[in-house]
Every structure is written in structure tokens, then in C-alpha cells.
Amino acid sequence: MPKFLVQNLLLFFIFTSATAQEVQTEILPPYNIKTVTFVQGGTNVVPIFELGSSFEFQFDDLFGNEANYYYEVTHCDYNWKPTDIPKLDYIRGFDNQRIMDYSNSFNTLQVYSHYRLAFPNQFTTQIRLSGNYMLKILNEDRDVVFSRKFIVFENKATVSAQVKRSREVSNIAFKQNLDFSISSNDIAFQTPIQNVKVLLLQNGDFSTSMKNIVPQYTIGNELVYKYDKETQFWGGNEFLYFENKDIRAAANNVGKINSNSDIYSAYLHTNAARGSQIYTVYQDINGNFVVKNINGASNDIEADYAWVYFSLSAPAFRLNKDIYITGMFNNYSLSPEYKMDYNTERDVYEKAIMIKQGFTSYEYKVADRKGIIDYENAIDGNYYQTENEYTILVYYRQSSDRYQRVIGKGNASSVNIIN
Numbered sequence: 105m106p107k108f109l110v111q112n113l114l115l116f117f118i119f120t121s122a123t124a125q126e127v128q129t130e131i132l133p134p135y136n137i138k139t140v141t142f143v144q145g146g147t148n149v150v151p152i153f154e155l156g157s158s159f160e161f162q163f164d165d166l167f168g169n170e171a172n173y174y175y176e177v178t179h180c181d182y183n184w185k186p187t188d189i190p191k192l193d194y195i196r197g198f199d200n201q202r203i204m205d206y207s208n209s210f211n212t213l214q215v216y217s218h219y220r221l222a223f224p225n226q227f228t229t230q231i232r233l234s235g236n237y238m239l240k241i242l243n244e245d246r247d248v249v250f251s252r253k254f255i256v257f258e259n260k261a262t263v264s265a266q267v268k269r270s271r272e273v274s275n276i277a278f279k280q281n282l283d284f285s286i287s288s289n290d291i292a293f294q295t296p297i298q299n300v301k302v303l304l305l306q307n308g309d310f311s312t313s314m315k316n317i318v319p320q321y322t323i324g325n326e327l328v329y330k331y332d333k334e335t336q337f338w339g340g341n342e343f344l345y346f347e348n349k350d351i352r353a354a355a356n357n358v359g360k361i362n363s364n365s366d367i368y369s370a371y372l373h374t375n376a377a378r379g380s381q382i383y384t385v386y387q388d389i390n391g392n393f394v395v396k397n398i399n400g401a402s403n404d405i406e407a408d409y410a411w412v413y414f415s416l417s418a419p420a421f422r423l424n425k426d427i428y429i430t431g432m433f434n435n436y437s438l439s440p441e442y443k444m445d446y447n448t449e450r451d452v453y454e455k456a457i458m459i460k461q462g463f464t465s466y467e468y469k470v471a472d473r474k475g476i477i478d479y480e481n482a483i484d485g486n487y488y489q490t491e492n493e494y495t496i497l498v499y500y501r502q503s504s505d506r507y508q509r510v511i512g513k514g515n516a517s518s519v520n521i522i523n
Contacts, residue, residue, distance in 0.1 A: 128184045128238040132439050133250035136166040138216070138409070139395065139460045140435065142254060148392055148432060150308030151254035152495065152513060155234050161221040161252070162404070163241075164460070168215035172244050173203045175221055177228065180236040182301050182315075182499050182508050184253070189233065189507055196230035200242075207405050213367045214409035214458075234258045234510040252435070253310060255497060255510060261288040263496050263514025267521045269488050271332045278486035280518050282335040284496050286319075287326040291511060294502045296327055301499040301508070306337050306492050307390045309436045311477070339518075341484035342491065343388040343431065343465040346372050349398045351408050351461045367458075368410040374452060375468070377418035379485035389465050390493050393433040396462035407461050416444065416453040416468060418483055425478060427453055431466040438475050444468075492518045 133140055142151040144159040153159050165171055179187050179194040191199070205220040224230050231237075233256070240251040265284035270276045282304060293300060297318050304314040317334050319327035329335060347356040351368050354361050362369040378384075400406030414429055421427070427444045430436040434457075444453040468483040479486070496514040501507065 126185070128178060128180055128186060128251075128253075130238075130253060130435070131240075131248055131251045132437060133163070135441065137250060138164045138166060138458065139433070140250070140252065141432070142252070148394070150305070150432075150495065151252065152308075152497065153254065153256055154513075155231070155256050155258050159223055161223070161239060162219065164209075164216040164218050166214065166216045166409070166458075168208060168217050170206065170208065170217050173219060173249070174200060174242040174244075174246065175203060176200050176240040176242060177231075178238045178240065179233065179507070180238055182236065182303075184236055184238070187235070187507050194231065194233040194235075195228050196232055197224075197228045199228055200246075201227040203241075209405050209408075210402070211400070211406055212408040216409070218404050220404075231256055233507065235507060236510075257497060257510040257513045259512065260290045260509075261286055261498050261500075261512030263498060263512050265494065265496055265514045265516035267492075267494060267516050267518040269521060269523050270336055272336075275336070277488055278339055279336045280339050280488060280490075280492065280521065281332070282337065282494055282496070282516065283330050284335075284514060284516070285326055285328045286498050286512065286514075288511065291500065291502075293322075293325060293327065293500070296322060299501055300327060302329070303497040303499070304335060304337075305495040305497075306340075308432065308493070308495065309391065311436050311438075312337070312479075337492070337494075338479040338482065339486045339488050339490040340467070340479075340482060340492065341378055341383070341487060342386060343391055343467050344375060344484075345388060345463065345465040346370070346412065347463045348410060348412075348461045349396045349463065351397070351410055365411070367408065369413060369456075370410050371413045372415065374415040374417050377416070377421060377468075377483050379481075379483060380420070381485070383485075383487040383489050385489070388491070389463075390491070391431045391436070391465055391467065393431065393465060394463040395460050403462070409458050409460050411456050412459045412464075413456045414444070414454065414466075415450075416483070417451070418453060418468075419451065421470065421481075421483060425470050425472050427483065428469045428471060429455055429457065429466050430469050431464065433459060433464050433466070436469075438469070438471055438477075488518075488521065490518065494518070 140163040270279040397407040498512040
């Protein structure tokens with residue numbers, strides 16, 4: 105074999121190996137892809153599923169031209185690098201197939217095609233291993249249009265958790281501390297400092313997750329995490345919301361409706377920054393959303409889209425930072441599509457976002473030009489009383505395993521916060 109050919113092949117394999125080990129990050133959807141969500145039991149959920157359970161992935165394409173989309177599933181390790189596990193080992197069947205379940209909107213001003221990808225389906229009949237997964241949606245040219253993370257766990261460990269107030273006096277009114285322990289009747293933990301890893305989530309927001317926290321100490325086969333600082337989250341405030349289930353009427357937190365354009369416009373009441381106010385209790389759904397048209401029979405295809413106009417009065421936050429509108433409706437994205445603009449004439453921040461009608465909860469986030477969120481100077485403040493949902497995921501890899509299993513999941517709510 106010629107020398108130059110050997111060198112080229114060597115470079116190819118080195119490049120391929122390096123590319124395969126790149127950290128997988130979520131690719132934001134283009135402007136025509138909306139309402140991207142994982143659904144289980146008819147409800148939008150944080151994408152964490154027990155091994156063997158069924159769920160769906162859904163999204164809308166505002167072009168409404170029944171475009172062909174394909175999907176690809178990639179198994180990843182704790183740090184979201186693709187594993188070297190053969191695909192046939194982690195899925196039964198095959199992927200890279202066309203999404204066949206789609207339908208067009210009915211009786212809506214905004215035309216769109218609604219896509220559903222069920223797991224399992226006729227091609228991918230089973231996800232066989234627990235772990236981190238990246239779901240990629242491809243176009244006909246097999247280019248990635250967008251991608252989303254999801255996690256599959258086994259029920260092999262018990263996680264007991266409790267939300268407590270911060271043990272630091274300076275943050276006792278602003279932060280929440282997560283104490284938890286991990287035990288298992290099925291697994292004898294080997295060198296847990298190295299082999300056991302955890303992922304902590306607040307309200308299903310991966311951008312605020314905590315990781316790489318080792319057990320503080322062990323009691324037999326129980327791993328205990330009772331840190332003062334390492335497992336603290338800023339409390340934040342209750343999510344804001346609006347409701348436009350009847351898209352023609354001004355309902356909860358909608359000031360007026362305008363029908364002069366091609367689709368309806370909903371103008372929300374101006375929000376005032378709540379950081380300097382006292383904490384106020386009211387129920388929310390922790391960033392989630394519900395697609396609903398009270399005048400339709402099938403919400404997936406009969407719910408319409410509207411331009412929703414947000415406005416925020418926050419004169420004290422004229423910082424060299426940006427303000428974004430986020431929630432599960434946009435996967436807590438800090439993309440330019442959700443960055444607010446300052447209106448000097450009205451002295452408020454404004455933004456119009458196209459959102460599918462129903463019930464939508466949202467929050468304002470402050471971030472710098474690099475996308476680093478400023479939690480301490482949150483627009484709506486931080487309060488230890490805020491009701492937040494926490495998720496603890498347990499990863500484990502013993503010496504004989506080929507990959508990091510997700511062996512357990514725990515939940516805790518700050519409704520039951522204690523000192």
C-alpha cells in the first residue's frame with residue numbers, strides 16, 4: 105500500500121475517533137420549528153424516563169409543507185460524550201428512519217405540520233440501556249435540524265431527598281439546599297467516590313444543573329450528601345404565566361387581543377420586576393406549559409399560534425447584560441429569538457414571541473454576552489419560600505461495566521422545606 109495512502113487512512117481514523125468523542129450539545133431549532141416537547145401520559149414532561157416505559161417526542165413545523173424528517177438516537181456518557189457502545193446494543197431495531205406520524209393543522213390561521221415520534225415505534229422497538237441520550241432530528245439531506253437531550257434510568261437505587269434552607273447566614277433567605285442519600289438493595293457500590301456520579305436539576309432546567317458532586321460520607325451501602333454549599337440552588341421566584349385557551353379573548357394576564365395581522369396578537373400586562381418586593385405565594389407549574397384550545401377537539405392540530413407581546417418594567421436592571429424570556433415552552437433557551445429589547449420611549453423591555461395557545465408559564469433571566477446566567481441579580485429576586493421541584497439522577501459504573509448506567513431517580517419539592 106502506498107505510503108501516502110496509509111498516512112491518509114491514519115489521519116481519517118484519528119479524525120473520526122476525535123469527532124466521535126466530542127461533547128454532544130443541543131442544537132437549537134430554526135425559527136419554523138416550534139413547541140418542541142417530550143410527552144408522556146398526554147402531558148409535557150421533563151425528558152427523564154424509566155427504562156421500558158413509553159413516551160413521545162413532538163414538534164410543529166410552521167412551514168406546513170409535510171417535510172420529511174428523520175431521527176437519530178445517540179447514547180452518551182455522564183459528560184454527554186458519545187459512548188463506544190454499538191447502536192444495536194442500546195436500541196432494538198434501528199433509527200435513522202423517517203418520522204411517519206404527522207398531520208396538518210386544522211381550522212387555524214397559522215398553518216403548521218405536527219410531528220409525533222413515539223418510543224417504542226415500528227423501527228425502534230426498544231431502548232435497551234439506561235443513560236444519557238441525544239435525539240437528533242434530520243432533514244432529507246441528513247443534516248441535523250435540531251436536537252434534544254433525554255435520559256433513561258433504571259429503578260435499581262433509592263434516593264431519599266429533603267430541601268432545606270441554606271446553612272450560610274448570608275444566603276439563608278435566598279437559597280435552597282438539597283440534602284439526599286442513595287442506597288441500593290441490588291448493587292454493592294464499588295469505590296463510590298470514583299464510580300458514583302449525580303446530576304441535580306431544578307424544575308427540569310438542564311442549564312442550571314449541578315454535577316460532579318461526590319458522596320460526603322458512606323454508611324454501609326448508603327451514600328450521604330449533606331453539603332453546605334455544593335448542593336445549593338438559588339431559590340428564584342414563582343413562574344409568571346398567561347392563558348389564551350380562547351385565542352380571541354383576553355384572559356388571565358392578557359391585557360388585550362389584536363386581530364389585525366395574519367394571526368392573533370396577545371398583549372400581556374406589563375410585568376414589574378419583583379426582586380425588591382416581598383415573596384407572594386401563588387400556584388404555578390414550575391415552568392411547564394399546556395397546549396389547549398377550548399374550542400377544538402384535538403389540541404395538537406387545532407390549537408393556533410399567536411404573537412405574544414411581553415413587556416417588563418425593570419429600571420433598576422439597566423446593566424450591561426441581556427434579559428431573556430424562558431420556560432419549558434422554549435427549553436429555557438437563551439437564543440436571540442427570546443432576548444428582550446429596551447424601548448426608550450416607554451422605558452420598558454419588550455419582546456414578541458410566537459407561542460402555541462394554551463397555558464404558558466415563563467420567567468425572566470439575566471445573562472451576559474457569553475450566556476452566563478446571573479442568578480444572584482435575578483429580575484424577580486430569590487426567595488427561600490419559592491416552590492421548586494428538584495430531581496436527583498444517580499449514575500454508576502463499576503469495573504465490569506461498559507458504560508455509565510443511570511440506576512436511580514429521586515424527587516424533592518421545596519413545598520416541604522425545613523430549616
